[in-house]
Amino acid sequence: MSLTAFYALAAFALVFAIFAVTTANMVRAAFSLAITFFLIAGLYLLLGSPALAAIQFMVNASAIPIMTLFIIMMTQSRSSAGPRTWQIAAGLLAAAAALVFFKGAVGHGDGQITPVSPETLGVNLLQAALLLFEVASVLLLLAMVGAIVLARRRAG
């Protein structure tokens, strides 16, 4: 049953991801991107990590409305031109490179799922991976401050 669920989720995730990059209507693209992320959250759930799934769900649920707001406020028309040939080629190349790079991850594991509790996830995040966590936080803070500075200079 979980195998059926996996294939269903993966298939729908692929369909919506392809729709997200091919559709010209940006509001629809954002919507199908959101659905893709939620389906990926479902995949995390199948992999035995409800905490990661919930966090994926939460982050995207918060981010997608704001992204849609940006699409509405910042773009002149709500549809974009279709991709050019070299863009498609570059995209395919990048996908192939990613596949090669993450080859180890694709074929990884022995098919056994070990559930991860939120406590384990939190402890790992704040002890084993504390440095990376903090670096990411500082990076986000920098991005925020930079955005404010840019916006003020533009306005003033």
Add this chain to the structure above:
Amino acid sequence: MRPIPIPEDRHFRPRLIGYDPQKSRPWLERTVYAAYVFVFWLIVIATYAGVPALFGALGWDGGWGFVLMRVLQVVLLFLLSAVIALLLILVLRKYLGKVQERFGPMHYGPAGGIQTVFDALKLLAKEDFVPAAADALTFRLAPAVTFVASFAMFAVIPFASGWVLADTNVGLIYLIAVSTLSAYGVLLGGVSSGNKWALIGALRAGAQMVSYEIPLALVFLTVAVWSGTLRLGGIVDAQLGLWNFLPLALPFVLYVIASLAELKHIPFDFPEAESELIAGYNVEYSGMSFAFFFLAEFVELFLLPALIVVFFFGGWHGPLFGIEPGSLAAGALESLYFTLKTAVWVWIFLWIRATLPRYRDDQLMEFAWKAMIPLALFGLVLAAYMRLIWR
């Protein structure tokens, strides 16, 4: 000369069902509300005790049988949300009528009790119109997104001990996610309508709900820190001795304010401000699409007070009169306590709605960012400190 006929009955008069104009009969009204609540209670019992018992007796509680059971439970919960919407719309109209020295609906059913059923039938019969300027696909999708985002909260609401669809240990995170998502449906609906008022309403909804999501999430975190768990059942169990609204008074007040904003309720009803934006994001909607926006709004009007009860007022806790905990009778009694506590909070929300005028939009955002979020952070730190000392 042609004699002019005198019409026998020159007036159009509505058909009357059980109606006595001389009396307002408050007891009849209360009986109607009690009947709705009773139906609600029966559906809750059927969902959380009846269906699992049935599937257990049939031996279908593994594999696809389990999936079927969950699907049946979700269908029953949809029925439950319909009952909630029918009751709450009726209560809202009657209550606002009383406050404004009117009677509210009086004509259909005892004391107007089935007026909302007729309203729903009317909406079902109406044309579901898509304006020419609208983006048809997104326009059709938006009410569904809004409703599903509200309805999905049912998954983690514990009606009694063990009476919950998914008693997951990440329930709070899930709640934060789902409650943000309901802003998204509103945003999509307003943007895809191709209407200025709808667009402004949607932008207001997006700004307001995303802003008030932060204090709401911080209050959730405060409750999690205080109770030491992200599981809603665990949070209720942690309040066995003392209900949370006493130690967490500040987060409790912030939660009430933030959930008013999350509900798009007066005094924070900017997305659908009737006097400025006609009806805001749902201007262009008609028929069942409009009904789904409405359903979502009133399901949320039940769910956010229900979360107040879960977080601050001991959930299902109440005197059990010696009934063995865990039995069907105990579950039924607990879910009744939960329902009644929630009903009181829904009433308080309606009371606030009847009293306060609308805020101003910039004041609203200022209040969120300059008052609510700092206070919520302060409450979080305070709760963490108190927990360190007391427990």
Add this chain to the structure above:
Amino acid sequence: MSLLQEVWQAVKAIGTGMATVHKRVYEEAPTEFYPYVKPELPPVSVQSLALVENEDGSERCIVCLQCERACPAQVITIERHRNPEGKGFLIDRFDIDLVNCMYCAACVEACPVSSIVTIQDFEMSTYDLQTLKADIDFLHEQARRARQWYSPKFGVELRTDDGRIEKAPPEMQPGGLAEILKPAEEVDS
């Protein structure tokens, strides 16, 4: 400190408002249940016009054309011919256009025999405006349906259950007539 005071004032104001609202819930609404409960109107209220017949069914109207002359909106149309058998006139036609009538009751004031009167039937909404172009049959029928009517000359008159026409008792008459006609000793005591 002033911030705290402001917060306290806001909380107090909201509390006062909510208490007021809650008190209001238990007050009886002043709603009138109009189609089901008919309101009691003052006797001189001008709602519609009617043409009263005498008790024996003969015409009270003497066709003097005073009302036609008095009507500022000129909605009354009367045609008459001389009575071949006795004195006076007979009615050929007596129409009142109740659509354009402005219910000033100048015709009622002008009528020397109190034939044209004001009645209290205000339920004249209709799907067909032609039904409001009242002819003499309509006006008689209106008077027959009415339980009471008013003219300045005769005051309020009542139709009893057996169809007779009676002058209403003084307490039903308008303009404090009851007080004027009260015996002097009652006024003194």
